[in-house]
Amino acid sequence: xxxxxxxxxxxxxxxxxxxxxxxxxxxxxxxxxxxxxxxxxxxxxxxxxxxxxxxxxxxxxxxxxxxxxxxxxxxxxxxxxxxxxxxxxxxxxxxxxxxxxxxxxxxxxxxxxxxxxxxxxxxxxxxxxxxxxxxxxxxxxxxxxxxxxxxxxxxxxxxxxxxxxxxxxxxxxxxxxxxxxxxxxxxxxxxxxxxxxxxxxxxxxxxxxxxxxxxxxxxxxxxxxxxxxxxxxxxxxxxxxxxxxxxxxxxxxxxxxxxxxxxxxxxxxxxxxxxxxxxxxxxxxxxxxxxxxxxxxxxxxxxxxxxxxxxxxxxxxxxxxxxxxxxxxxxxxxxxxxxxxxxxxxxxxxxxxxxxxxxxxxxxxxxxxxxxxxxxxxxxxxxxxxxxxxxxxxxxxxxxxxxxxxxxxxxxxxxxxxxxxxxxxxxxxxxxxxxxxxxxxxxxxxxxxxxxxxxxxxxxxxxxxxxxxxxxxxxxxxxxxxxxxxxxxxxxxxxxxxxxxxxx
Amino acid sequence: xxxxxxxxxxxxxxxxxxxxxxxxxxxxxxxxxxxxxxxxxxxxxxxxxxxxxxxxxxxxxxxxxxxxxxxxxxxxxxxxxxxxxxxxxxxxxxxxxxxxxxxxxxxxxxxxxxxxxxxxxxxxxxxxxxxxxxxxxxxxxxxxxxxxxxxxxxxxxxxxxxxxxxxxxxxxxxxxxxxxxxxxxxxxxxxxxxxxxxxxxxxxxxxxxxxxxxxxxxxxxxxxxxxxxxxxxxxxxxxxxxxxxxxxxxxxxxxxxxxxxxxxxxxxxxxxxxxxxxxxxxxxxxxxxxxxxxxxxxxxxxxxxxxxxxxxxxxxxxxxxxxxxxxxxxxxxxxxxxxxxxxxxxxxxxxxxxxxxxxxxxxxxxxxxxxxxxxx
Numbered sequence: 001x002x003x004x005x006x007x008x009x010x011x012x013x014x015x016x017x018x019x020x021x022x023x024x025x026x027x028x029x030x031x032x033x034x035x036x037x038x039x040x041x042x043x044x045x046x047x048x049x050x051x052x053x054x055x056x057x058x059x060x061x062x063x064x065x066x067x068x069x070x071x072x073x074x075x076x077x078x079x080x081x082x083x084x085x086x087x088x089x090x091x092x093x094x095x096x097x098x099x100x101x102x103x104x105x106x107x108x109x110x111x112x113x114x115x116x117x118x119x120x121x122x123x124x125x126x127x128x129x130x131x132x133x134x135x136x137x138x139x140x141x142x143x144x145x146x147x148x149x150x151x152x153x154x155x156x157x158x159x160x161x162x163x164x165x166x167x168x169x170x171x172x173x174x175x176x177x178x179x180x181x182x183x184x185x186x187x188x189x190x191x192x193x194x195x196x197x198x199x200x201x202x203x204x205x206x207x208x209x210x211x212x213x214x215x216x217x218x219x220x221x222x223x224x225x226x227x228x229x230x231x232x233x234x235x236x237x238x239x240x241x242x243x244x245x246x247x248x249x250x251x252x253x254x255x256x257x258x259x260x261x262x263x264x265x266x267x268x269x270x271x272x273x274x275x276x277x278x279x280x281x282x283x284x285x286x287x288x289x290x291x292x293x294x295x296x297x298x299x300x301x302x303x304x305x306x307x308x309x310x311x312x313x314x315x316x317x318x319x320x321x322x323x324x325x326x327x328x329x330x331x332x333x334x335x336x337x338x339x340x341x342x343x344x345x346x347x348x349x350x351x352x353x354x355x356x357x358x359x360x361x362x363x364x365x366x367x368x369x370x371x372x373x374x375x376x377x378x379x380x381x382x383x384x385x386x387x388x389x390x391x392x393x394x395x396x397x398x399x400x401x402x403x404x405x406x407x408x409x410x411x412x413x414x415x416x417x418x419x420x421x422x423x424x425x426x427x428x429x430x431x432x433x434x435x436x437x438x439x440x441x442x443x444x445x446x447x448x449x450x451x452x453x454x455x456x457x458x459x460x461x462x463x464x465x466x467x468x469x470x471x472x473x474x475x476x477x478x479x480x481x482x483x484x485x486x487x488x489x490x491x492x493x494x495x496x497x498x499x500x501x502x503x504x
Numbered sequence: 505x506x507x508x509x510x511x512x513x514x515x516x517x518x519x520x521x522x523x524x525x526x527x528x529x530x531x532x533x534x535x536x537x538x539x540x541x542x543x544x545x546x547x548x549x550x551x552x553x554x555x556x557x558x559x560x561x562x563x564x565x566x567x568x569x570x571x572x573x574x575x576x577x578x579x580x581x582x583x584x585x586x587x588x589x590x591x592x593x594x595x596x597x598x599x600x601x602x603x604x605x606x607x608x609x610x611x612x613x614x615x616x617x618x619x620x621x622x623x624x625x626x627x628x629x630x631x632x633x634x635x636x637x638x639x640x641x642x643x644x645x646x647x648x649x650x651x652x653x654x655x656x657x658x659x660x661x662x663x664x665x666x667x668x669x670x671x672x673x674x675x676x677x678x679x680x681x682x683x684x685x686x687x688x689x690x691x692x693x694x695x696x697x698x699x700x701x702x703x704x705x706x707x708x709x710x711x712x713x714x715x716x717x718x719x720x721x722x723x724x725x726x727x728x729x730x731x732x733x734x735x736x737x738x739x740x741x742x743x744x745x746x747x748x749x750x751x752x753x754x755x756x757x758x759x760x761x762x763x764x765x766x767x768x769x770x771x772x773x774x775x776x777x778x779x780x781x782x783x784x785x786x787x788x789x790x791x792x793x794x795x796x797x798x799x800x801x802x803x804x805x806x807x808x809x810x811x812x813x814x815x816x817x818x819x820x821x822x823x824x825x826x827x828x829x830x831x832x833x834x835x836x837x838x839x840x841x842x843x844x845x846x847x848x849x850x851x852x853x854x855x856x857x858x859x860x861x862x863x864x865x866x867x868x869x870x871x872x873x874x875x876x877x878x879x880x
Contacts, residue, residue: 118725118727118806121725122724122725122727122806122807123807123827125825130825131777131778131779133777133778135778137797141797141798142798144762144798145762145794145795145798145799146763147763147765147768147791150765151765151766151767151768151868152765152767152878152880154765154767154768154791155787155791156787156790156791156794160794160797160798163797365734368738369734369737369738370737372738372739372740373738374734374738375735375738375798375801396730398734467727468725468727468805468806468807469727469728469805469806470805470824470825471728471775471800471803471805473731473796473800473801473803474727474728474731474732474803474805474806475731476731476734476800476801477730477731477734477735477801478727478728478729478730478731478734479730479734480729480730480733481727481730504729504748
């Protein structure tokens, strides 16, 4: 038997004519693909993950990464990747890990939905000339307001529950310090502060360097409760209970002890070198009434000054679960879809559990409206928002705002090699290796993220203007601005949208 | 999509959506006498007739206030039926919640294009005692929703006290003729000429839309319709008439049932822009911030001019960007509102004041008030 039956995935080609032997590739690769010994390059391309770092950093364009197409015999049933995964399992005896979101070819509903625009009877609005309002508030709303005073001179009676103000309906998803580098977290924090939106600490506690950005911070409480104390809870603008994650519904997390270096240990409040295990369930939440207790525990701990969000993975019964969460006292419900990313998840779980965010948000929004409680809570979509059009579509399907995670990391250099769990990220994003993490400069990273979101906001305004809408609130749940193409009737019904060509 | 409407129209001979296309816009008009003096229906009909070119014959209608003083304690249901069977079904729904005190076919002239018009009846009703565990407002809403579910076979034109809506497919002056509205006298009137662009032209889809004590006419298109619909569905409203204006009627009903003044209703429909909000002083700032946060789903987005009639008053409002015309004119105790100045001058050649409403600023006028109107 040969040592390994697994065909290598990628081939690295070096153009000797172009190569000036500067050895940038050797230094840049986090996976040891390029070595230089005795005046010669040694290529370990069986280690290559196709993250493109060497290709992009090579000053003479001498490198190229190719898919290893020579093998194996084509089989429509046994795909290459399923055979490769099977052999890896056979050789390692371990469940396969992966990173980022599900990359399988399930239907992408976003790509089967088209948006509307005004013509004639309803003038489109030029966002450069007219006010175009995209400010969004997240938090619980009272069923009604009360006033005193005579008509025209009314005053509000009482005060409203706390809310989080977003200058645009988009936020950076939860990513813990540990899963990503400190510089990556700082890039998002700075961008969020500049844009007037939020970033999320994830479940890893708050690194002291993030303290200046507390006004734009969501602090997360997950099943491992890492770094959670009253200072932490009170430091952000909002608290998020993480029940589940779209990339690994029903599964906990595991940061191996060797990654728990001093800074992470301090931030998480655990011993250095100890495994950081997030159990699959919260061990104090075995049912909805326990969740209610945790929500109110957190509200007590924050003196009812912070809205509390509950984040769940989109699973088949998501609508009923969301309804329970709303009734349990959550101010915000966050639903994370099938395509949501992760730093590490079992590949089988990531690729086979959950449902697309488009269907999930639509189902949750409809259910909450049927129960007459949709206006009480805010609904945040996460998992697979790729562009401003996706953002508009998910808002029209019922979300108040969306989290972006993968999109933010792509802006910082991620090439979706899905090897986050190795800690070798050549782009300095999903690694704690100081040699690699300094590749992200928080100032430049923040600028890239800020550019990205500003463009999305501009595009969002253009979409709204085209529809003749000048306040983002009029987009929310506005399914009549959507039409489906290439979807069967039952999927259109599930999404609550009409077929393209059908009028109002 | 609208195949169910087909059986009620003779597409070759009847006027229907898609058959006629004249590039123009909707027309709206309103008038009120703040000394409660009764004005005959021909005044509003004349105002509408001047604006003939703004509609295409696919819908016209009027609402009149103060027309049934002899029945002023009863709810006056104005109902449309396509056939006798529908009428029977509707009556069965009505008697579940109401005692019918009086009923009659609304007097009409079945001539010309309207010889095959639907049946139009009015029922003066008082709520049954056994339904007293819900408020009369809720009973009206429940009954209206039940009847409108039958649309297009039947629909409620109006159901308020001492008021009535008269509407149908045709030019407003034809509808006035059909319903003989010159025979009614009211202290306030609103009228509408329709030019439907994205919803079918059918009798129930004509304006005004009315629920309870209010009626609304609308020129414009609500791009926020889908969002407004989503909001209202939380509170038991069913949008069954397939036209954007329906949300206005229900939004008004919802907000009024929450105790909102007309000033506040206008600020929900057309809230100050955030930039204006930032310049406000407390406690105004807090009030408008809270209104926007809680009732953003009822923000009316897109071009509109509306005139809302209610017991004892009128409210007129334009969208925040002022994308539709709306002119007001005052003469003595009379206030006139119309899409075009010409409509006002037709019935009041020399108004004392004449002005165009500003975007997002409501004009509210009540009977028996010191001043004819105020701006909110």
